Amino acid sequence: MRTLFYPRLAWDGIRKNRRLYGPYLLTCVCMAAMYYILGFLASPAALALLPRGKSSVEMILTLGRYVMLVFSLVFLYYTHSFLIRRRQREFGLYNVLGMGKRNLMRIVTWESLITFALALAGGLLAGLALSKLAELGLVNLLGGQVDYRLRLDAGALAGTAACYAAIFALIWLSAVIRTYRSSAVSLMKAESVGEKPPRGNWLLALLGAGLLAAAYWLAVSIDNPLDALVWFFVAVLMVIVATYLLMIAGSVRLCRMLQRNAGYYYRPRHFISVSSMAYRMKRNGAGLASICVIATMVLVMLSSTTCLWFGAEDSLLSRYPREINIDVRMNDPAQLNDANLNLFREAIAEFVPQRGAVLENVQDYRFINLSGMLKGDTLQCDYERAGARVRYGDLRDVCVISAADYAAKTGAPLKLSRGEAALLVDKMRYAMDGIALAMGDIEHRWTVKSVQKGTLVEPYAGVALPRVTLIVPDLAEAIEGFELTDAKGLQKAQIQWIYGFDTGLSDDDNSRLAYDMELELAARLFEDSEGSGFRSFTVEDRADGAADFFGSYGALFFIGILLSAVFLAAAVLIIYYKQISEGYEDAKRFEIMQKVGMTKPEIRASIASQLLTVFALPLAFAGLHLTFAFPMIRRLLTLFSLYNVGLFARTTLVSFAAFSALYALVYLLTSREYYRIVSGAA
Amino acid sequence: MLLEVKGLRKVYRTRFGNRQGDSRVSVEALKNVNFTVEAGEYVAIMGESGSGKTTLLNILAALDKPTSGTVLLEGRDFSKIPEREVAAFRRDNLGFVFQEFNLLDTFTLEDNIYLPLVLAGKPWPQMREKLTPIARTLGIEALLKKYPYEVSGGQKQRAAVARALITSPRIILADEPTGALDSRATDELLKLFAEVNRQGQTLLMVTHSARAASRAGRVLFIRDGEVFHQLYRGDATDALFYQKIVDTLTLLAKGGDRA
Numbered sequence: 001m002r003t004l005f006y007p008r009l010a011w012d013g014i015r016k017n018r019r020l021y022g023p024y025l026l027t028c029v030c031m032a033a034m035y036y037i038l039g040f041l042a043s044p045a046a047l048a049l050l051p052r053g054k055s056s057v058e059m060i061l062t063l064g065r066y067v068m069l070v071f072s073l074v075f076l077y078y079t080h081s082f083l084i085r086r087r088q089r090e091f092g093l094y095n096v097l098g099m100g101k102r103n104l105m106r107i108v109t110w111e112s113l114i115t116f117a118l119a120l121a122g123g124l125l126a127g128l129a130l131s132k133l134a135e136l137g138l139v140n141l142l143g144g145q146v147d148y149r150l151r152l153d154a155g156a157l158a159g160t161a162a163c164y165a166a167i168f169a170l171i172w173l174s175a176v177i178r179t180y181r182s183s184a185v186s187l188m189k190a191e192s193v194g195e196k197p198p199r200g201n202w203l204l205a206l207l208g209a210g211l212l213a214a215a216y217w218l219a220v221s222i223d224n225p226l227d228a229l230v231w232f233f234v235a236v237l238m239v240i241v242a243t244y245l246l247m248i249a250g251s252v253r254l255c256r257m258l259q260r261n262a263g264y265y266y267r268p269r270h271f272i273s274v275s276s277m278a279y280r281m282k283r284n285g286a287g288l289a290s291i292c293v294i295a296t297m298v299l300v301m302l303s304s305t306t307c308l309w310f311g312a313e314d315s316l317l318s319r320y321p322r323e324i325n326i327d328v329r330m331n332d333p334a335q336l337n338d339a340n341l342n343l344f345r346e347a348i349a350e351f352v353p354q355r356g357a358v359l360e361n362v363q364d365y366r367f368i369n370l371s372g373m374l375k376g377d378t379l380q381c382d383y384e385r386a387g388a389r390v391r392y393g394d395l396r397d398v399c400v401i402s403a404a405d406y407a408a409k410t411g412a413p414l415k416l417s418r419g420e421a422a423l424l425v426d427k428m429r430y431a432m433d434g435i436a437l438a439m440g441d442i443e444h445r446w447t448v449k450s451v452q453k454g455t456l457v458e459p460y461a462g463v464a465l466p467r468v469t470l471i472v473p474d475l476a477e478a479i480e481g482f483e484l485t486d487a488k489g490l491q492k493a494q495i496q497w498i499y500g501f502d503t504g505l506s507d508d509d510n511s512r513l514a515y516d517m518e519l520e521l522a523a524r525l526f527e528d529s530e531g532s533g534f535r536s537f538t539v540e541d542r543a544d545g546a547a548d549f550f551g552s553y554g555a556l557f558f559i560g561i562l563l564s565a566v567f568l569a570a571a572v573l574i575i576y577y578k579q580i581s582e583g584y585e586d587a588k589r590f591e592i593m594q595k596v597g598m599t600k601p602e603i604r605a606s607i608a609s610q611l612l613t614v615f616a617l618p619l620a621f622a623g624l625h626l627t628f629a630f631p632m633i634r635r636l637l638t639l640f641s642l643y644n645v646g647l648f649a650r651t652t653l654v655s656f657a658a659f660s661a662l663y664a665l666v667y668l669l670t671s672r673e674y675y676r677i678v679s680g681a682a
Numbered sequence: 683m684l685l686e687v688k689g690l691r692k693v694y695r696t697r698f699g700n701r702q703g704d705s706r707v708s709v710e711a712l713k714n715v716n717f718t719v720e721a722g723e724y725v726a727i728m729g730e731s732g733s734g735k736t737t738l739l740n741i742l743a744a745l746d747k748p749t750s751g752t753v754l755l756e757g758r759d760f761s762k763i764p765e766r767e768v769a770a771f772r773r774d775n776l777g778f779v780f781q782e783f784n785l786l787d788t789f790t791l792e793d794n795i796y797l798p799l800v801l802a803g804k805p806w807p808q809m810r811e812k813l814t815p816i817a818r819t820l821g822i823e824a825l826l827k828k829y830p831y832e833v834s835g836g837q838k839q840r841a842a843v844a845r846a847l848i849t850s851p852r853i854i855l856a857d858e859p860t861g862a863l864d865s866r867a868t869d870e871l872l873k874l875f876a877e878v879n880r881q882g883q884t885l886l887m888v889t890h891s892a893r894a895a896s897r898a899g900r901v902l903f904i905r906d907g908e909v910f911h912q913l914y915r916g917d918a919t920d921a922l923f924y925q926k927i928v929d930t931l932t933l934l935a936k937g938g939d940r941a
């Protein structure tokens with residue numbers, strides 16, 4: 001019997017504090033389950049069900065798993081320290097009643113063991129139960145064949161158990177250390193000591209405002225997607241730090257300023273609210289900032305992943321303009337003559353009908369693609385000449401196309417005299433009168449006839465540099481005399497011919513056609529054009545690309561939803577604990593106010609307005625963050641070939657609306673708990 | 683006559699009681715309480731725990747309603763005051779001093795004292811004008827900017843008295859005001875009460891301390907929900923009055939009949 005004393009005491013402690021422990025355990029269960037599910041989906045058995053994009057799905061899922069793990073650790077640690085703090089009084093009582101530190105630690109240890117066992121068992125069971133659902137969801141999303149066999153993955157089970165055991169061990173260790181360090185008297189007194197009035201730190205408040213302004217400026221001022229990628233994480237960190245500083249120090253500072261204004265402060269409507277808000281913010285600043293950061297995270301994740309998913313079709317079309325796309329690369333611009341190209345054109349025209357297909361919407365143009373450093377009005381394509389330091393900001397993607405091919409491609413005739421060029425610019429501005437293309441000492445110069453926004457050649461996925469397209473009278477002249485291979489034998493310019501068409505065949509037939517045609521063309525042309533110097537040619541079909549696109553975007557979308565759900569659960573828990581702890585603290589105050597002559601409706605109105613402010617603050621801030629993040633994320637999405645701003649704006653708005661609705665619901669539900677505590681004590 | 687209490691009875695029904703569960707047990711906290719208080723009087727009410735003191739005070743504070751009987755303040759019947767006006771009535775006519783001070787820890791002492799006036803919508807300059815003489819009388823001028831956690835119990839209680847005085851109430855109801863104070867702070871507070879009373883403030887104090895009661899002009903003894911006895915100070919000194927109170931308490935404790 002004696003041996004069961006501590007476990008029983010620990011169990012009693014958990015049971016009596018179930019209002020605190022219940023949600024905590026639920027979150028543990030939720031996180032462990034999610035971790036197992038992600039592991040399970042990334043297992044070979046589950047991946048085998050996917051029709052396409054296996055490797056990208058696996059990579060994204062594994063990444064999501066790491067995120068999950070780190071988040072679990074931070075969040076559960078934080079939450080548990082809150083639980084322990086609330087129980088200090090109970091431990092103090094035990095201590096006064098004659099329990100030593102050693103005994104208290106035994107209770108804490110048993111408590112940790114019990115919560116761990118419950119959390120893991122619950123998490124794994126929930127994970128097993130829900131993993132089938134998640135699998136169906138993912139397979140369905142990616143258009144695979146679903147079946148109804150139940151699978152489980154031993155490796156993922158063991159991994160989940162091990163990871164969460166480690167997390168709980170860390171939490172246990174910190175709880176033991178905390179118990180060891182505190183003294184009986186301080187344990188007992190913890191709640192009754194009067195609290196110092198909050199004094200928001202000026203410096204921290206200003207620092208927060210400054211950081212936020214800087215981060216916002218970064219977000220709106222960066223044009224270059226690659227820069228955006230680098231600075232995005234910096235901006236995110238700045239925003240997180242700024243949010244915490246502003247919520248903790250800034251808000252209190254603001255309340256203090258309002259209190260100094262006697263005419264404003266000593267009014268029935270402001271008096272109680274302003275002074276309690278200062279305390280509320282001091283206690284809840286960190287919690288509110290966390291809610292705000294999580295909310296922003298969820299919103300960014302949801303809006304961008306849904307946007308990618310729903311924009312996958314667009315991205316696919318911009319990456320693969322036709323069902324079949326042939327890309328031939330030459331060594332020399334002189335080789336882009338009609339005689340050479342006709343070899344291809346004829347071979348294709350002969351081959352395609354054999355498959356019962358037609359040649360529709362034919363795209364046929366030549367261009368040269370290189371990159372250069374823009375200095376003044378000169379694009380230097382030889383980096384060694386451009387100077388020792390290659391500055392990212394000066395780097396430009398350069399396309400050159402002849403006026404004739406431009407007219408053929410767009411159907412808009414363009415008159416250019418010798419020595420004239422028309423420019424198309426993308427993600428950059430250009431205001432010079434002339435422009436020059438240089439390779440080492442050789443330089444070709446044109447006068448600029450017109451500058452327009454846009455790009456002619458479809459950008460490749462991943463090409464994120466600002467791009468300038470030169471439309472010139474003659475393509476070969478544009479790079480005449482250029483040294484096109486560097487010391488290592490690498491090509492400095494891509495001399496390309498693009499030939500694309502639609503076939504009217506099914507996806508599978510198109511894939512087969514592309515594959516066979518590549519072999520056929522290789523067999524015919526490499527024999528025919530011996531020595532004519534094709535560097536390479538590829539035949540790509542959109543159907544094949546679609547697999548990768550939908551695979552990775554589908555997986556991103558899926559994981560966006562899963563992680564959003566977990567983060568949301570965490571935000572809900574923070575809100576819940578905030579309401580409960582405020583309820584206990586406000587109960588006493590509520591009672592006093594009533595005794596000194598406030599009516600219940602008055603008190604209720606005052607509390608409601610404070611709760612509303614505290615409720616709206618993180619959401620409003622998250623909305624603001626999201627607004628400023630919008631231009632930056634939009635640039636990042638171009639790295640994924642997504643250019644549809646309207647779509648992104650829509651998914652962002654919908655995400656925000658959905659999140660707000662859910663948030664309001666949670667707040668209403670948890671507010672009830674708050675009122676129950678407050679009025680129960682009054 | 684300022685306050686008139688007639689035939690006050692209060693019965694609590696509880697769900698306590700026997701194991702069958704649904705039979706209710708009623709407890710008669712007040713049986714039949716009658717007394718009056720004249721303007722400018724300083725009355726102490728004594729009684730043991732469970733004698734009905736707290737119930738009586740709650741009814742006088744309009745926090746609770748009697749089962750039967752009436753309470754009249756300047757002829758106005760408490761039971762006739764509409765529910766939504768009760769809080770304002772309490773704020774305008776009654777001042778409270780509690781055992782546990784009941785200061786809000788989110789306010790400075792000054793703001794705590796202003797609270798009832800702010801709630802009544804008084805303008806700020808007027809509030810400050812009212813505070814100055816009160817703060818001087820109570821000797822808390824130097825403490826006004828401090829927070830409750832920074833000052834001693836006696837100082838907190840003086841701030842609470844200031845909060846009760848600032849609305850110029852008809853009557854101040856004090857519930858065990860010395861209960862949480864040490865003997866020096868108790869003495870100071872009782873001196874203040876006497877001073878405030880000398881200036882014309884009516885006071886009604888519930889206490890179980892004979893020492894506190896001995897400073898009042900009249901002491902009512904409550905036992906088993908009834909006014910059992912009352913003592914007038916008359917010309918007696920504090921010490922003599924104290925002795926008379928202690929004798930009465932002894933008698934009460936022995937369960938004897940009234941002297």
